[in-house]
Amino acid sequence: MGKRDETAPDLLKIGEEYTFDCGLNLSFTGFQEPDMDEKELRELARERGMKGSKSSLTFFQVNTVVENVGKKRLTFDLHYQYHHARIGDPARKATGLELSEGALFDVVLHPGRRLAGYFVFAAKKDWGGHVEIDSKLYLEPSLTTLSSVWTGRLPGICPSDTSLPTVKDTAAEPQLVSPSAAMLAAVQAEMAKRDEGKRIALENPRLALELGIGDPDRNSGYDDGGLIDVNGVTAHALSQAFRLSADAASRIVGARARVGGIFTSVEEVILYAELNPREEQLLRERAVVLPW
Numbered sequence: 001m002g003k004r005d006e007t008a009p010d011l012l013k014i015g016e017e018y019t020f021d022c023g024l025n026l027s028f029t030g031f032q033e034p035d036m037d038e039k040e041l042r043e044l045a046r047e048r049g050m051k052g053s054k055s056s057l058t059f060f061q062v063n064t065v066v067e068n069v070g071k072k073r074l075t076f077d078l079h080y081q082y083h084h085a086r087i088g089d090p091a092r093k094a095t096g097l098e099l100s101e102g103a104l105f106d107v108v109l110h111p112g113r114r115l116a117g118y119f120v121f122a123a124k125k126d127w128g129g130h131v132e133i134d135s136k137l138y139l140e141p142s143l144t145t146l147s148s149v150w151t152g153r154l155p156g157i158c159p160s161d162t163s164l165p166t167v168k169d170t171a172a173e174p175q176l177v178s179p180s181a182a183m184l185a186a187v188q189a190e191m192a193k194r195d196e197g198k199r200i201a202l203e204n205p206r207l208a209l210e211l212g213i214g215d216p217d218r219n220s221g222y223d224d225g226g227l228i229d230v231n232g233v234t235a236h237a238l239s240q241a242f243r244l245s246a247d248a249a250s251r252i253v254g255a256r257a258r259v260g261g262i263f264t265s266v267e268e269v270i271l272y273a274e275l276n277p278r279e280e281q282l283l284r285e286r287a288v289v290l291p292w
Helices: 038-047 179-203 205-211 235-242 246-258 266-272 277-286
Strands: 005-007 017-019 024-032 057-068 074-084 107-109 114-124 130-140 144-153
Touching: 024 130, 024 144, 038 057, 038 114, 057 074, 057 107, 057 130, 074 114, 107 114, 179 205, 235 246, 235 277, 246 266, 266 277
Parallel strands: 005 144
Antiparallel strands: 017 024, 024 057, 057 114, 074 107, 074 130, 130 144
């Protein structure tokens, strides 16, 4: 299959999102200062051709969320390229430091799943605070290239320079927070979604079925935080979804067959599959049991 380019038609501001035809949703959630060792960042910047005094270089972090809202598993590489421009001046490319931890490269995303990550960049303070982030996604095996651009202003950089373009929705600009705090908030939000999905599955299984809770292959639009219905998946899927060993997953499948193919509760899974405390905790975090 040949290479096909698809580009988001408009510049996207901070907080906006775009869904490509393949079912991949991208949102550029904000800027913040990297919670990283500045000496390491400056060494990386110098390696990539950015030179300057200690006061002339600045670093910023781009936070992003990708979500598979389609019906097929997506495998892709996600890269960002940073540009800035003053009015009337040609755009210049700054340095993307591409620190691997937290960055979204070589991603396998199943239907209904979402991932958050970040990218770190270096810039010179006298370049100004207007930012354009160009994202490039390379999907396999179709060799499709997806492109999009986000715009905004770096907080705290050249605030008095009126020659720079501004973002109209200034309320969308986030406060500076550390990546660890942002990651903690994101994880807590996903846990809250799972807790709500478990509550619905327990109190109203019919509603859970309609919402697609626990079924990663359905695209109902309801985000359950990554819950899995233990009654509806294979041993391999159990191992991957719950980070269980192949032996533990096989014990669950064997126990499910012994009870007639359907567990009636998570407690029943734990009892009949003889899960140890660690396996039990891994299962409880993401498991639901639906009676069909």
